Amino acid sequence: MASDHNNYVSWILHHFLNSHNLIWVAKSKEDFLKKPENWPSTKYEERAKKLGSICYFFQFFKLNKNN
16 A cells, blocks of 8 residues: 555554554565555656655555464
8 A cells, every 4th residue: 555645644554553464564664665666656646746745655464364
């Protein structure tokens, strides 16, 4: 997930970090502030850049229930 909207970023972090089914493997700020190479660009991201907004890129992974 990606967003430049602070309220949505807060919502994402609150709900996803409290999920027992997802894991966030970020170790530093660079892990969510630097756009991953395989991440597609969107018109919303381009608009955020033009406005000078900070974009956040979150990668969560689903936990295997068998573990």
